[in-house]
Amino acid sequence: MQAYRLLLLSGLHQLRKFTVDDHLVSIENLCFDYGGKPVLRGIDMHIPKGRVVAIMGGSGCGKTTLLRLIGGQLRPTSGQVKVAGEEVSALGLAELYALRRRMGMLFQFGALFTDLSVFDNVAFPLREHTDLPESMIRDLVLMKLQAVGLRGARDLMPSALSGGMARRVALARAVALDPALILYDEPFTGLDPISLGVIGHLIRRLNDALGATSIMVTHDVHESMQMVDYIYFISAGTIVAEGTPDEIRASRDPFVDQFVQAKADGPVPYHFPAPNIAADFGLTMDTGALA
Amino acid sequence: MTRFLHSFMDFLRLLGHETVNRVWRLGYGSRFFFAVLFRSGASLTRGRLILREIWFSGVLSLIIILISGLFVGLVLGLQGYEILQRFGSAGALGTMVALSLLRELGPVVAALLFASRAGSAITAEIGLMKATEQLKAMDMMAVDPVARVVAPRFWGGVISMPFLAALFSTMGIFGGWLIGVVFIGVDDGIFWSSMQASVDFRHDVWNGILKSFVFGVAVSQIAVFEGFDSEPTAEGVSRAITRTVVTSALAILALDFVLTSFMFRGIS
Ligand SMILES: Nc1ncnc2c1ncn2[C@@H]1O[C@H](COP(=O)(O)OP(=O)(O)O)[C@@H](O)[C@H]1O
Ligand SMILES: [Mg+2]
Numbered sequence: 001m002q003a004y005r006l007l008l009l010s011g012l013h014q015l016r017k018f019t020v021d022d023h024l025v026s027i028e029n030l031c032f033d034y035g036g037k038p039v040l041r042g043i044d045m046h047i048p049k050g051r052v053v054a055i056m057g058g059s060g061c062g063k064t065t066l067l068r069l070i071g072g073q074l075r076p077t078s079g080q081v082k083v084a085g086e087e088v089s090a091l092g093l094a095e096l097y098a099l100r101r102r103m104g105m106l107f108q109f110g111a112l113f114t115d116l117s118v119f120d121n122v123a124f125p126l127r128e129h130t131d132l133p134e135s136m137i138r139d140l141v142l143m144k145l146q147a148v149g150l151r152g153a154r155d156l157m158p159s160a161l162s163g164g165m166a167r168r169v170a171l172a173r174a175v176a177l178d179p180a181l182i183l184y185d186e187p188f189t190g191l192d193p194i195s196l197g198v199i200g201h202l203i204r205r206l207n208d209a210l211g212a213t214s215i216m217v218t219h220d221v222h223e224s225m226q227m228v229d230y231i232y233f234i235s236a237g238t239i240v241a242e243g244t245p246d247e248i249r250a251s252r253d254p255f256v257d258q259f260v261q262a263k264a265d266g267p268v269p270y271h272f273p274a275p276n277i278a279a280d281f282g283l284t285m286d287t288g289a290l291a
Numbered sequence: 292m293t294r295f296l297h298s299f300m301d302f303l304r305l306l307g308h309e310t311v312n313r314v315w316r317l318g319y320g321s322r323f324f325f326a327v328l329f330r331s332g333a334s335l336t337r338g339r340l341i342l343r344e345i346w347f348s349g350v351l352s353l354i355i356i357l358i359s360g361l362f363v364g365l366v367l368g369l370q371g372y373e374i375l376q377r378f379g380s381a382g383a384l385g386t387m388v389a390l391s392l393l394r395e396l397g398p399v400v401a402a403l404l405f406a407s408r409a410g411s412a413i414t415a416e417i418g419l420m421k422a423t424e425q426l427k428a429m430d431m432m433a434v435d436p437v438a439r440v441v442a443p444r445f446w447g448g449v450i451s452m453p454f455l456a457a458l459f460s461t462m463g464i465f466g467g468w469l470i471g472v473v474f475i476g477v478d479d480g481i482f483w484s485s486m487q488a489s490v491d492f493r494h495d496v497w498n499g500i501l502k503s504f505v506f507g508v509a510v511s512q513i514a515v516f517e518g519f520d521s522e523p524t525a526e527g528v529s530r531a532i533t534r535t536v537v538t539s540a541l542a543i544l545a546l547d548f549v550l551t552s553f554m555f556r557g558i559s
Contacts (some may be wrong), residue, residue: 071431101431105431107431111427114419125432131435
């Protein structure tokens, strides 16, 4: 019981610390490139505590990169990322790990530990970071599994899970330590419509129940519109549109229009940059007919 | 002529690039080695982590080590007897079998087997954990993958290796005895007493253990490094496994020459 109370108190303490700055995550003029290839060019975001925020954009536009910058796994080329008032890239390893203990991240493909059972996967962060007795770890793990509806699957190995179940186990593991900030990398990709709705609900419910803040990277417009508080659209490394779901629906922005209506061509070109088509096919004359 | 010059320049460039790459990788590997040592604290105090790895790399290698040791001993018994009896000294069979196993064959062959049985498994495991983002996920959970995944596997290998080499030699001596004494009929007492008289504990046994310890460090280090450094794709992991086996074999044989030349030069 004592340990429970300590856990609770430390949780409260962390929350109070976060309220010092009312933006849990502040990103200013963030630029990043992979070995000279620019991916993000000047991103600004301010995410208040308690919100669920979606970041949308096409594949390869740098969404995962952005999450990894927030989590401190990559260093910005310029600009800064602040989480709970601390500049992430300025932290030493120990401080960074202290910050990450208050973050949970759901990876695109779950990233469950394949040599551990469902139970041990969810127990992993608890065992690594707390000295709780095994009986209490068992209670906490079963509570988390109950929340994602998989209490009965505790003894399965990850290889025996379907995609949706694996995602839910990963979600339970991500929130095992009751994080203040949860990052989701494409939580909806590759799920059937039922699992998709289930995960969407879970993300919202967990966020509100834990009093956490969630950042969700996705390209599923319709599912996210129903459950998030705010949406950013990223294209070509910058934010091209942002707003609440209602504002987004009412938006006349051509980019938002293309994305929401799923049009093949628009501000985001359908074609990857390519040499002139006539030259490529070896045609030297009559190019007018092909263009 | 200019064409020749161009391809020659290309060749030089490639050579330089390869050399720089190799040197860079060697430096990176050494830094990694020290990182593993410095971050071993947590796993050394959590014995269960290392015990698990001793189980996987040590205990599960037992069968191949014991069987190979027995066969190597059988062959040594046959060949040794055949050669020694030409000089009328078949009584020295025990000495010959024991010395060749303790000094050379035990540590070297056991390490080669260990590299292909356990080293490749370690590389595959770490490489796949990397390819499926398990290491990144662990890092995001504020758990250092070098301390939690790499260090226990490294120490598990380092601890297992000398025991495996010792068991290999023991089985080999048993095999030599089986052929020499039981089948061929060398005198039992002479077999053992000649062995006892000529095997020196510090000079032969201890040096053999030292060798297998060095090989254990080398193989384990190569295996964890190749896994950790592998390209995170199916192809990348398979290439890393090949590199583990090849590099380990070369390292074992080269180190064996260096160690032997220090340990046994010109004595007795
Ligand atoms: N490790 C890497 N090295 C070089 N380029 C990378 C690396 N990871 C991603 N990229 C490139 O950066 C861009 C953004 O990648 P990512 O953030 O994974 O996109 P998203 O998650 O939005 O699909 C892509 O064009 C990708 O090719
Ligand atoms: Mg991605």
